[in-house]
Amino acid sequence: MIIDVTVNGVPRHLKSRSGDRLVDMLRKELKLLSLSPDCLQGRCGKCLVFMDGRIVHSCLVPAFKARATTILTFEAIAKNPEVKDIEKAFQITQTQPCPFCRSAKIMAIFDLLSRIPLPGEEDILEALDMVSCPCSDPLGLIQAVKLAAELRNKRKFSREA
Amino acid sequence: MLFASTIRSPFHRGRNAKVGIDALPKGYSAILAEDLPRHSLFPSFKDGIPIFASEQISYRGEALGLILGPDPGSCDELAAAARVECEEEEPEQEWESFSSSQIAYHYSAEYGDLEKMFVASSTELKEVYRNGIFDHHYSEPMGALSFWDKETLSVHCATQWPDDLRRRLSGALSLSEADIVVHPTEMGRTLDGRLWYPTIVAAQAAAASKISGKPVRILYTREEDFLHTTKQARSAVSIRSGSDDQGRLLALDIVILINIGAYNPLAPELVYQAASAITGIYSCPAIRIEAYAIRSNTIPLGAMGSVGATHAFFAIEAHMNNLAQRYSKHPAEIKALNILKKGQSTFGAPGLSADIPLDRIHRELQLVSDYPRKYASYELVKKRDPGCREGIVRGIALTLGYQTGRSFSEQSTMNSYSVEATLDRELKLLIKTQAAIGSEALKTMWRKTAAEILSIQEEHIRFLLPENTHSLPSGPMTLSRGSTVIQHLIEKTCRSIQKKRFRESLPLSAKARTRAPKASSSPEGLYPGAQLLDSASWCGTAVEVEIDALTGRPIPLAVWMVIDAGRIISMQTALASLRASTLSALALCTANDFDPASAGIDDYLADFNLRMRDLPDIHIRFIDPDRNGAAKGIGELPFVTIPAAFYSALTQALGLDPRQLPLKGGEILRLLEGS
Known part of the structure; x- marks a missing residue:
């Protein structure tokens, strides 16, 4: 069909x-x-x-x-500035997901930040639970999401989150 | 390009397999064992390991051939429709009471007068500790892509050991090693699931490519990978101990059985690593060890995380906790009494040149985890409420362990790591090593080390791709053994260049390699345990567990680790690596025990039981991380210490000793009901 x-x-x-x-x-x-x-x-x-x-x-x-x-x-969405924020946050926090789940994790974080610009820890955990890959440090991932939100808000609204 | 799907055996065991295939559509073809030269991929393993089985089927799901064609879906359907016949034989599934024909490798060692020490003992305790089969849960299923360019064979494959893959292909396909180029593809966390099995898949793709004259790709589905590729071996460790009236160990009589399934070329290494670690960090004047790798007609089983040491530490630490129960003493007290000290050794090896820092680790661990208070209060709760009727059931335990500085023991090829570095006139450094298949974090660490020694910029350091470094032999890249060795070799080459820099003009090169073991240091000649400890990194781990009152599910609440691993090059990388490994190690403790007879993809999915929101608090502390001296490996420490701590905490919480891991909620409820 x-x-x-x-x-x-x-x-x-x-x-x-x-x-x-x-x-x-x-x-x-x-x-x-x-x-x-x-x-x-x-x-x-x-x-x-x-x-x-x-x-x-x-x-x-x-x-x-x-x-x-x-x-x-x-x-x-790869060229979207929001994705660049997430990639930058991965780099700064030295949280590098493996090549097999990287795009999925970025998609999940992208979705979270577009719905909730300032996510709490519960929101972050819920979003990250969408991708089950044992490659990354979980605390590093949480830090990376928080930093990505900060970078995004700073860029969008020119102020600190 | 042609896609390939695997024709698999529906039988557990049989002889003279025959594969019947109906007329294939145009463009499709089949490749079976009879189309290939009869060389074994791993001739050193008992009976060898074939590319495709034909004379002997060793497990259900073993590869018998391939269907090649332009559409992967159609290949799957045609492979599933193939008819397989054989002279079926009764499968050997029993392994704890085994026949001599099932022994793939046997190792034994004895020191001291065992019987005399047992007679002198006031307390004897004998227990058996069992470990289940676990999947590695690596990020991507097995696969390989192979093609020929004139007389050169190119293989793209996610392998931890490209050097060995090339050597095996050369032997099995009668090719010169110079005519084979292995391109290691990206890997996620492999947890040693890709040490040798990718060689079989790569050899199948290479053979198919040679026969068809076209590039061939094999890519397993997740279900196929889960059901038919290698996993952590099942083990049963029997420990009989004799101890004096204080709880001091006098004699240990140990039998280690490791079920390696149908085959595993690294069986000697697995057995030796388990035997080396089985005395843990404890001193004992008389020890006897019998260790066996046992074959059975199930999927190939082998290493996970720490190549055999996990089984050993789990057993000895659990046994020490049981011993403490027998003496009605605090486990920490019994352990402190038996810890190896300066000058002491096991197996008559030379005494330790310095005190193991375990006393300090032990003290700090108790402090950060609040272990004594929690242990005492949970004991009180258990005494007050023996049937756990009041709801919250918790336990806490701590274990001690180490990761040796040595990489591998037996096979010299496993220990042959080498590095070549060249500093050019523009102060750019090129590092050549077969082991450059590690993660970016690892390469960043190596760059940092080289940049510091040579006072050059990190951006000016690059690694030559592994496919261009075939002249440099290399062992496998495991959790952190290979990377620690490479770290030392990079330091050595850079220091050598730095020394020459003031006498000679650039460009300058230096080579370094690990020495192959001497002939006398075969496993039979080595003393297990103590002689490896001088260069080890040390770890104490405490785990606190709660049992869900309704479902019986064990929930890890917190993990504390205190580590002495010499100089820490990158704190962030070290913490990230340990936290990720901690979660994998915890998942092992509660995962489904893989049952080859009934396993399905649902079991794989059920293993994702530690969701992000269920994460325990993880606290990691390093002892003197900024000191001068060598960096040591840390990647295996969670696998070595967490299962034993988790198990012991569970034992305290339950007030029962299940003597096995993993344990699911349902099993725990049954245990509680039975009590």
Whole structure:
């Protein structure tokens, strides 16, 4: 079947087989390599995308359900200044997620900061729970999110958070 | 490029496998064992390890061949449709009472008059401590990409040991080592899950690529990786101790059994590392150790975190806690009584040249964790409420351990690390090492070290890619063993260049390598334990655990670590590494025990049981981190000390000794119900 969907701002007509998941379709048809169909149960988080503005695990979305939706992947937000803030915070706190979960962690933090500009520790933990990868220091990650929020607010509103 | 899917054995054990494949669609082909030269990948292992099984099937899920084709989904379907027949045999799953044919490696050592010391003992205690099978939970499933460029074979693979991979491919595919280029790809935290198994996958991809004449990619799904690749070995450690009326150890009679599953080429190393660590940090005048690597018809099992030492420390520390119970003494008191001191040794090795700093670590740990008060109050609660009816059930325990300065013992190739550094006229340093597959944090640390010694800018230091350093042999990059050795070699080469700088003109080069062990220092010739301790890093860990009254789930509340690891080069990197390892080690304690007969992907997912919001408080303190001297490895310390501390805290909380890890909530509830 053909699925009409807007991916990263471009209207697409994507081929999909019955039983395909959104992550399969995006990787196979558009070679979006930031997505990884790993656990396929919505636990590892390596397939996070924005679907009509909401962050979802694309391994839990049947491909046909993406019909007429707008999908944003890491490839689309990578050049966003908010993402640069997050990357800078990773660098400063020396918290380097592994290459396999890096984009997913950035997506989860990006989503958090766009919803809650000054997140509390509970909000941060909830957001980071979307990506289960044992590669990083958890306290370092929390510090990195706090710093990313600070950098973002400083840049956006020219004041300290 | 062709994709490849693996045809797997549905049988646990059998002979003369035959694979039946219906006519394949155009563009698809099959590769089986009969299409390959009959060379073993690891000839030194008993019976060898094949690229594809055919004469002997050793476990359910073992690779029998590949289906190659342009569409990965179709390859999966065709591989699943392959029919496998064989002369099925009764699988050998029992391993605690094993037959001689199951022994893959045996190591024994004895010191002192054991029987005499047992006779002199006032208390004897015998217990068996069991460890389960754990998945490594590395970030990405196994895979390999291979292609030929004229007569040169290129292999892209996430391996901890590219040098060995190249050597194995050369032997198995009858190629010159010079004609093989291994490109190690990026890895997340591997926890030693990629020491040798990637070699099998890479060899399959290379063979398929040679036969098809096209690039071939194998990439396991997470489920395939979880069900069919190597995990931490199961172990059973039996300890019989004799002690005097004060609780001082007089005799230890120990049997270590490590179930390595179908095969593991590193079985001797696993056994030796476990035997070396089994006396822990304690002194005892008479010891006998019998250690075995036992084969069984399950997936290959092996190292995790600390190559065998985890099993040993878990057993000896748990045993010391049980001994304290027997004497109705505080565990810390019994441990302090038996800690090795200056001049003492185990196994008749030369005495320690200096006091182990464990007394100080022990004291500081008790102080920061408030251990004596908490231990006493939880004991009181337990006495007042033996059936844990009042709700909150908590326990606290501390353990002591070390990470040796030595990398590996037995196989000389495992210890052959080397580094070559060249400082050019523009004061730019090029470091060549096969081991440059570590994380960026590691490379940053090495850059910092070199920059400090040579007084150059860190930005002017670069590492040559491992594929261009084949002339420099290297051992594997494990948690921090390889990286600690490389750290020393980088320091050595840079100091050598710095010395020459004032006499000779640039460019200047220096090489350094670890010495291969002498012939006499084979495992049989080595004294386990004490002789490794002079260069070790030391650690004391306390863990506080609460048991959920409703579900029985053990919840780690806090972890305290006090570490003496010499000079700490980067405090931030050290803390980050230890905190990440602490979480992995805690996850081991509560993970599902992998059951090869019934495991499914749900078990893998259930292991993500420590969510960010459940994180315990982690407090880490280093002793004199700014002192001069060598840096030491720390990456294994959480794996060595946390399981034993977690287990002992659980034992205190429950008032029962389960004598095994991992323990899930349901099992704990059953134990409490039974009590």
